[in-house]
Amino acid sequence: MVDTFVIPLLKIVIVLNATLVGVTYMVLLERKVIAWAQSRLGPMRVGPYGILQPVADAVKLMIKEDITPVRADKWLFTAAPIISMVPALIVYAVIPFGSEVSLFGRQVTLYITDINVGLLYVVSVASVGVYGIILAGYASNSKYPLLASLRASAQLISYEVAVTLTLVSVVVMAGSLSMVQIVNAQYNSHVWFVFAQPVAFVLVLIGGLAETNRAPFDLPEAEQELTGGFHTEYSGMRFALFFLAEYANMIVVSSVVTTLFLGGWLPPFPNVAAFGFLYYVPSWAWFLLKSFVFLYLFIWIRATLPRYRYDQLMNLGWKVLIPIAIANLVVTGIVRVLLL
Amino acid sequence: MQPPAVHHGAMFDTDELVINMGPQHPSTHGVLRVVLRLDGEKVVNADVVIGYLHRGIEKLSENRNWTQIILLTDRMDYVAAATSNVGYCETVEKLLSLEVPRRARYVRTILCELQRIASHCLWIGTHAMDIGAMTVFLYAFRERELILDLFEEYCGARLTYNSMRIGGLPLEIPPGWDKKVLEFCKIMDSKIDEYETLLTHNRIWLERTKGVGVIGGPEAVALGMCGPALRGSGVPRDVRKDEPYAAYDEMEFDVPIGTAGDTYDRYLVRIEEFRQSLRIIRQATQGIPEGPIVGKVPRLIKPPAGETYHAIESPKGELGYFIVSDGKSTNPYRFRVRPPSFCNLQALPRLVRGHLVADVVALIGSIDIVLGEVDR
Numbered sequence: 001m002v003d004t005f006v007i008p009l010l011k012i013v014i015v016l017n018a019t020l021v022g023v024t025y026m027v028l029l030e031r032k033v034i035a036w037a038q039s040r041l042g043p044m045r046v047g048p049y050g051i052l053q054p055v056a057d058a059v060k061l062m063i064k065e066d067i068t069p070v071r072a073d074k075w076l077f078t079a080a081p082i083i084s085m086v087p088a089l090i091v092y093a094v095i096p097f098g099s100e101v102s103l104f105g106r107q108v109t110l111y112i113t114d115i116n117v118g119l120l121y122v123v124s125v126a127s128v129g130v131y132g133i134i135l136a137g138y139a140s141n142s143k144y145p146l147l148a149s150l151r152a153s154a155q156l157i158s159y160e161v162a163v164t165l166t167l168v169s170v171v172v173m174a175g176s177l178s179m180v181q182i183v184n185a186q187y188n189s190h191v192w193f194v195f196a197q198p199v200a201f202v203l204v205l206i207g208g209l210a211e212t213n214r215a216p217f218d219l220p221e222a223e224q225e226l227t228g229g230f231h232t233e234y235s236g237m238r239f240a241l242f243f244l245a246e247y248a249n250m251i252v253v254s255s256v257v258t259t260l261f262l263g264g265w266l267p268p269f270p271n272v273a274a275f276g277f278l279y280y281v282p283s284w285a286w287f288l289l290k291s292f293v294f295l296y297l298f299i300w301i302r303a304t305l306p307r308y309r310y311d312q313l314m315n316l317g318w319k320v321l322i323p324i325a326i327a328n329l330v331v332t333g334i335v336r337v338l339l340l
Numbered sequence: 341m342q343p344p345a346v347h348h349g350a351m352f353d354t355d356e357l358v359i360n361m362g363p364q365h366p367s368t369h370g371v372l373r374v375v376l377r378l379d380g381e382k383v384v385n386a387d388v389v390i391g392y393l394h395r396g397i398e399k400l401s402e403n404r405n406w407t408q409i410i411l412l413t414d415r416m417d418y419v420a421a422a423t424s425n426v427g428y429c430e431t432v433e434k435l436l437s438l439e440v441p442r443r444a445r446y447v448r449t450i451l452c453e454l455q456r457i458a459s460h461c462l463w464i465g466t467h468a469m470d471i472g473a474m475t476v477f478l479y480a481f482r483e484r485e486l487i488l489d490l491f492e493e494y495c496g497a498r499l500t501y502n503s504m505r506i507g508g509l510p511l512e513i514p515p516g517w518d519k520k521v522l523e524f525c526k527i528m529d530s531k532i533d534e535y536e537t538l539l540t541h542n543r544i545w546l547e548r549t550k551g552v553g554v555i556g557g558p559e560a561v562a563l564g565m566c567g568p569a570l571r572g573s574g575v576p577r578d579v580r581k582d583e584p585y586a587a588y589d590e591m592e593f594d595v596p597i598g599t600a601g602d603t604y605d606r607y608l609v610r611i612e613e614f615r616q617s618l619r620i621i622r623q624a625t626q627g628i629p630e631g632p633i634v635g636k637v638p639r640l641i642k643p644p645a646g647e648t649y650h651a652i653e654s655p656k657g658e659l660g661y662f663i664v665s666d667g668k669s670t671n672p673y674r675f676r677v678r679p680p681s682f683c684n685l686q687a688l689p690r691l692v693r694g695h696l697v698a699d700v701v702a703l704i705g706s707i708d709i710v711l712g713e714v715d716r
């Protein structure tokens with residue numbers, strides 16, 4: 001009873017809450033880091049150094065008037081933010097935040113579940129999130145959001161294929177789709193997959209930026225062109241859901257990249273006895289640290305790069321990423337067959 | 341405006357999408373309204389609608405005395421007020437056949453070039469922001485702030501300076517001001533490199549600007565384009581060189597020109613203008629002659645009957661004033677401005693045709709307009 005019901009439920013509650021808090025502080029982190037990059041201070045007013053800014057933001061968004069345009073498709077307009085937010089949260093079910101820990105004499109795994117098609121689950125659920133954007137643009141019955149949703153669909157087909165093909169080569173390396181098994185495979189093969197699969201790593205990183213609609217691929221929102229894009233007509237909490245979904249997706253992508261390429265919860269040099277002291281740092285701390293590196297990278301990129309045009313993104317996806325992904329997969333397969 | 345065209349295809353009929361960009365839009369640099377006709381995201385045609393910031397400056401000027409008009413010229417190109425001031429004052433001086441002391445002409449040159457850098461800072465910031473590079477905006481504003489501080493020290497204002505008088509300058513430069521200007525030049529040198537690091541060789545920047553909005557020299561001339569937008573197309577027309585005013589005939593500087601006439605070349609031209617402006621400022625600041633700052637201006641300014649046209653090179657291009665005096669009253673009989681932004685803006689429909697929505701904002705940025713000047 002406790003193992004099958006209470007503990008998983010507790011884990012779900014903890015992960016959901018931690019994610020939402022993490023997401024709001026992600027927003028603050030982004031504002032701070034970008035401000036520092038731009039020689040500004042960022043939020044400074046709410047709390048010391050602005051650390052209570054997320055609270056103020058959340059309160060503001062919740063008490064704002066929620067407007068549905070008269071000519072909008074009411075059902076889809078309401079559903080779109082939910083379709084965007086829910087996949088971003090349920091992906092966390094399979095992400096291994098750490099190995100086992102013992103709590104009150106009970107061995108507890110630091111992931112909600114470990115299904116044997118974990119990676120497939122991540123990829124498929126994450127791509128559902130894009131429907132939120134497409135439907136939001138369509139349901140708003142407004143021209144700029146419509147253009148944004150066209151862009152979102154164009155973007156989806158450009159990078160999704162490349163990313164999924166690339167992930168296959170990781171699966172070939174690990175021999176499993178389970179996220180936990182992939183980490184274990186990195187332990188057993190004595191090398192993080194970022195060194196074994198550098199090309200795949202870069203491809204997934206680029207694809208991850210596109211997946212989360214982050215700069216330089218933030219075409220569907222493109223404030224300067226489409227005045228906010230798909231969420232132009234949204235306000236209050238519904239807008240906040242899109243916003244939170246974007247940041248939740250950022251954390252998902254960082255976590256997935258960490259799991260697949262940086263050995264997840266493993267410390268550096270997991271098999272070298274001389275570095276055994278690194279095991280004193282808890283596994284979840286390593287995981288968070290590695291994920292944080294990627295989150296920081298995403299913010300850094302946003303502060304640095306201009307935005308792609310959407311035909312250029314499609315060119316990049318179809319003419320560069322997909323051929324490289326296929327070549328990488330073929331080479332990985334050949335090497336794998338020859339070595340085993 | 342005609343209704344959207346319907347294209348009859350083999351399987352589906354497709355409509356053109358008419359989309360209204362502005363007057364409230366983050367990237368139209370003020371209250372510009374562009375009515376775009378789109379095929380997908382491709383621009384089939386664009387109508388530029390102006391007039392949202394019309395304040396009747398030309399008509400107002402015909403009812404003000406000659407000195408009061410200087411204030412109104414501030415409000416035209418409000419990000420480059422000093423050059424507007426200089427242009428107007430020189431036009432009236434030409435009407436009066438007034439000799440301006442050399443010291444005043446030197447200070448005018450310095451102020452004009454500082455203004456050009458400030459205006460280009462605003463341009464590079466907003467242009468890069470339109471294309472999605474948000475950091476350049478803050479960097480450029482940081483340096484613009486230094487220039488505004490210099491202006492504040494000189495004339496007390498930070499935006500609308502009223503910094504010229506007919507026949508010379510209103511104020512002597514404050515002691516030590518020239519040193520601060522030179523210090524600013526030193527800072528600015530490295531900052532231009534900083535902008536270039538972020539943009540010039542950036543792959544995404546290149547892809548977004550190269551080959552976008554290509555216009556050849558003759559066509560640009562035919563459309564009445566001027567300033568950096570024209571020089572980007574390879575036409576070496578610069579009023580500072582061709583018809584020197586202020587102290588430009590004593591300055592050494594180059595006029596950078598582009599080759600391809602695309603957005604990237606217009607960008608490079610302005611980046612090089614930053615450097616040339618610094619060169620001019622250095623020469624002028626180090627060589628400010630002693631002497632009076634105001635010429636022999638009559639107590640009551642009442643130019644003899646006649647008309648004149650005088651143009652200067654504002655940061656946006658050729659800013660010309662056409663003024664008719666009837667010789668009897670203390671205000672102009674006719675006051676007409678040839679604003680560079682207005683003339684460049686009429687090239688916009690030609691430039692955006694066939695490009696995507698994302699390029700429209702890049703092109704609005706690349707011709708560098710100020711709506712205060714377009715609508716007057």
